[in-house]
Amino acid sequence: MDNMNTNMNKKSLYNYGLQNIDTANLYKGIFPYDEIPKIRFNNVQVPMDLPEKIWITDTTFRDGQQSMPPYTAEQIARIYDYLHQLDNNSGIIKQTEFFLYTEKDRKAVEMCMEKGYEFPQITSWIRANKEDFKLVKQMGIKETGMLMSCSDYHIFKKLNMSRKQAADMYISLVEEAFENGIVPRCHLEDITRADFYGFVVPFVSKLVELSKEAGIPVKIRACDTLGVGVSYQGVELPRSVPAIIHGLRYNCGVPSECIEWHGHNDFYSVVTNSTTSWLYGGSSVNTSLLGIGERTGNCPLESMIFEYAQLKGSTENMNLKIITEISDYFEKEFGYETPPRTPFVGSDFNxxxxxxxxxxxxxxxxxxxxxxxxxxxxxxxxxxxxxxxxxxxxxxxxxxxxxxxxxxxxxxxxxxxxxxxxxxxxxxxxxxxxxxxxxxxxxxxxxxxxxxxxxxx
Incomplete structure (x- = not known):
């Protein structure tokens, strides 16, 4: 179908097959390892297309918690209260994700479920195996993230698999989710170092096909795991954020509301890259409170509230004063020291x-x-x-x-x-x-x- 606003085809005319190569494509011309990664330009321009509806999701209890001393169930429940108060039933902070592995994790989820909040919705995160999936079913959670590493760095070196073996493993888990009426959120780990047309496009296209057959949406989280994504126009894949989002929509047929960006701040680009994913057609940006996360951290939730406000001209009925309360809570409860000049939350920001x-x-x-x-x-x-x-x-x-x-x-x-x-x-x-x-x-x-x-x- 044609998009009347952009006069572009929603689905690419090309069919991309999975390239089950024998040797990993590590893009050494871009990622030489002994040198700083390179930005290569091909001058291919893709159109901006900001969705009518955009929103924020939260990974404070998953990626964020991995970088802090373990939270108690009571602390998690209190932070969940803060997220709800900050969102203030606007639906801008749409979801948050939880681990399910320990008794403490599951108790925290139960405590949060009992609150009955509409926003943020409770989702989970699991590895790509069926034993983890049993926990999702036991907890009665309606959507779960699933780790699906997609670069050859991960497929060949970490999983010790071929591309086809990895894709088949991921697809079997998605099929089980569909059979149980659960929405799968596929976390395409390390997408900014992955073979986009040789693996990502054929794999995601298959997921979209299965989704249509099941009548259940499949969500795609594009994960910039090492923060190497680049927001500039005309940059070669795999580093181009505009090209990744555009490709998921037009080559794979993923609707905007099912595309989510998850970034890290290794190259100081996490906020810009997240906003760029909105501008080029993804509806959802994944964040954590205060940007706490692996290595240099995730995209700060509070920063994307201000990006949302500037793009949409409003924060609806959000209660932004809760941001200050959250910062104070992390300092008093966990001894977390926010750098004083950090925008919006640092003690010296103004x-x-x-x-x-x-x-x-x-x-x-x-x-x-x-x-x-x-x-x-x-x-x-x-x-x-x-x-x-x-x-x-x-x-x-x-x-x-x-x-x-x-x-x-x-x-x-x-x-x-x-x-x-x-x-x-x-x-x-x-x-x-x-x-x-x-x-x-x-x-x-x-x-x-x-x-x-x-x-x-």
């Missing part, structure tokens, strides 16, 4: 130190703040006072720290601000190298302008 910036904020905070961080995240602008802050920085600190309204705001030319600046300058003249602490500044404000602290209290 802290201003430069005096010239503070002067701008003193005039109008919109000059140096892209959005109302206090209203959206419950995080007012913070002014850090140091040797470079000047009068404007100190006045701005007073106004933001005490949250003074317009008629009460202090001007940088106020003589009392000059008194505080002289004291600050003296501190640094005596060899101080750290920023002024809030309690120190607060004591000075109490001394020279006590009425401010009285109003604030």
């Amino acid at each position: 802290v201003t130190r430069a005096g010239i910036h503070a002067d701008g904020i003193l005039k109008d905070e919109e000059i140096y703040n892209a959005f109302n961080t206090e209203k959206v995240l419950g995080r007012p602008i913070v002014i850090a006072v140091n040797q470079y802050s000047g009068l404007a920085g100190i006045a701005a600190w007073i106004n933001t720290y005490y949250r003074l309204k317009e008629d009460m705001k202090i001007d940088k030319n106020d003589s009392r601000v000059h008194v505080i600046k002289e004291w600050v300058d003296e501190q640094y003249a005596c060899g101080r190298t750290t920023i002024m602490r809030s309690d120190e500044l607060e004591n000075m404000v109490k001394l020279v302008m006590p009425e401010i602290t009285e109003v604030a209290s």
Whole structure:
């Protein structure tokens, strides 16, 4: 069928057969191993096609948990509450996935199921074997992820199989899922180093064929396992995110709502690659809270909320202030230290130190703040006072720290601000190298302008 919006065929005219080669194709020209991977261009352009409906899924309890000390069932249930409160029945955080291997894992799933939340929906994750699949049936879960390594690095070197043997093994598990009325979510591990037309396209096309016969959708998760995906147009496969998403749709016939991207941040590209997967036709992006995950981490869930907001112009009725609560919970409960300059969740993400910036904020905070961080995240602008802050920085600190309204705001030319600046300058003249602490500044404000602290209290 033709897509009237793009005037392109939904299904490729070409039929790709599985190439059951004897020697692994490791793309050594792109991944030489002793050197940094290469980006090769072929100048093939594919069209952007942002789906009408896009959403976020979560892997905090699966990929995220693999990178942290094991969570208790109670901690998992509490984080699940946070995800639900953040989503606030918008359906933007559509699903989250769980391990099922231990008694603790299964208890956590049961605790979360008992809450009866519509969002995020509870799904599971298993390896590609039928023993794991028994756990899915026992728990009564309606959708499960299945690990399906698709690069020759994994098929030949890890599984010690041929491409056909791996495909047959995966297909048998999908068929069992269909027989039990369970939606299979096929995690195509290491797709950004896989032979796209020699393995991925014929394999996924077969899955789509089986899905139509069963009358049950099959979901495809494209996993950028080593974070080597590239978002630029005109890049050769297997690294091209646009070409992978486009190929899944037009060569394999996978609908947008059944395509999901799962990225890692090894090359600092995880957010851009995830957004690119949306832009080229995938509806779903897989994330974890605070980006916690294997090695450099997964795509931060909170970052994709802001990407969603910019693309769609709204966050529906999500409660974004819960992001701050989640960050605080991870710090207090697990001792997890978020780098202070991390966007949206770091302690210093909206802290201003430069005096010239503070002067701008003193005039109008919109000059140096892209959005109302206090209203959206419950995080007012913070002014850090140091040797470079000047009068404007100190006045701005007073106004933001005490949250003074317009008629009460202090001007940088106020003589009392000059008194505080002289004291600050003296501190640094005596060899101080750290920023002024809030309690120190607060004591000075109490001394020279006590009425401010009285109003604030």
